Amino acid sequence: METRATPGAERGSSRERMIRAAYELFEQRGFERTTVDDIAARAGVGRTTFFRAFATKEDVIFPDHDSLVASVRERLAAATPSAALVAVTEAARLVLAHYLAEGDLARARYRLTSNVPALRAREISGQRQYQRTFLTFIRTWMGDEPGTPLRAELMADAVVTAHNHVLRQWLRGRTTTPEADFDAAMAAVVELFAPRSPAATSGTEGAGGTQVVLLRTQRDLDDVLPELKRVLEQG
Amino acid sequence: METRATPGAERGSSRERMIRAAYELFEQRGFERTTVDDIAARAGVGRTTFFRAFATKEDVIFPDHDSLVASVRERLAAATPSAALVAVTEAARLVLAHYLAEGDLARARYRLTSNVPALRAREISGQRQYQRTFLTFIRTWMGDEPGTPLRAELMADAVVTAHNHVLRQWLRGRTTTPEADFDAAMAAVVELFAPRSPAATSGTEGAGGTQVVLLRTQRDLDDVLPELKRVLEQG
DNA sequence: CTACCTTATGGTACTCAGTACCATTGTGGT
């Protein structure tokens, strides 16, 4: 559960070598044509050591999945935002940043998950963990009024989907500005779930419920204000 | 050895017996404590026959998954609606109807997938197939204007999520009117993606990538400003 | 230094899922 499997995380630790060896072998021979013995041998360790570090042969492809989920969970636990959805989008940014930092490794993984059904299934069920994490958070931050459970689920799913969409675009080399795309995608998601202006729709909260959401505002408020005014008037 | 008096496909075909045997054994001994040999023996067939009918031990839990996906695909291929989203919700109704018809079998499956991680993963990747099917359909029925790919993905995902939500409620015995719930859920999804009148969004690609999203802005900007400032400062 | 404990490691043997191959049987057609 914790990343403390190897206390002295040095560069060429057993774990690191196994991961590297696995990726190399999977890329050249394919996933199913590579045995765990092959990986262990190339990493210079025994078979037992491999299964101590990774529960299954597939897990070596997603080495820090658990730690990422954990950090997302921490981030959400420490969040005190006005809107739960925005907090979740911020947490999702953490995940995106991780993949971007991985660089080529993330692209290699994408190649593998695209071609090997078993790995794709694994990745999907991993994504579901993020969805579950988001969902439980949103649930606690939303009331239990009727209709909200489904809404919460839709929200959690939408964030994951939007994140994956942007990530995939980047993995395919179809964008060079993933963070900006991410911001736009998350803005679209937030807007999607925004309560409607004409008060006709179901479950509109009190009149004083004006919500303002700001994403990635390093700039001063005064800098943004003119644009803000412009947007408001054109609406 | 079995004296088969009636030729041809009789009620208890090999396939049916294997499915029944598998469910019984999984329920009483658990999934991992049941071997394929056990299932085959109880069904009165050889091990080879089992693997001819089901590619993996897990597949016996989802016997008609492929045929269901196929029928959904056919339904969509034959659809000529004005709105793609509505066509997809109608196709999703097909899936719900199937599970409802299964009755106790569906509930037994739910019990298994809830307790066995391997089966849960399998189910999730199966659901992803529906999502993919819906997605490709929605994509072809929507133009390729920028921004639509993400929107299409969100739609496909929302339909699957809403379907699963209602189905799960029924599987847990928390509702006796699943069809009505389904209609309500799908209506919520459709409404979610309905074009909205007065909301305003601005995706600004400034130096810092600042983005501002305003929700429910009936009030004057000056009224909102203090709150805006407060939010900004606490960030 | 020795005794002892802990931790990472490697080796061996086992169960079982999944594959490949072959032998057998039953069925239908001519």
Add this chain to the structure above:
DNA sequence: ACCACAATGGTACTGAGTACCATAAGGTAG
């Protein structure tokens, strides 16, 4: 009767994952 063909069952093999035990490295107390 003969033959084609599909379904079935058996046998043997690879490889993932588990259980168990043995050993080496490092630190600590006596």
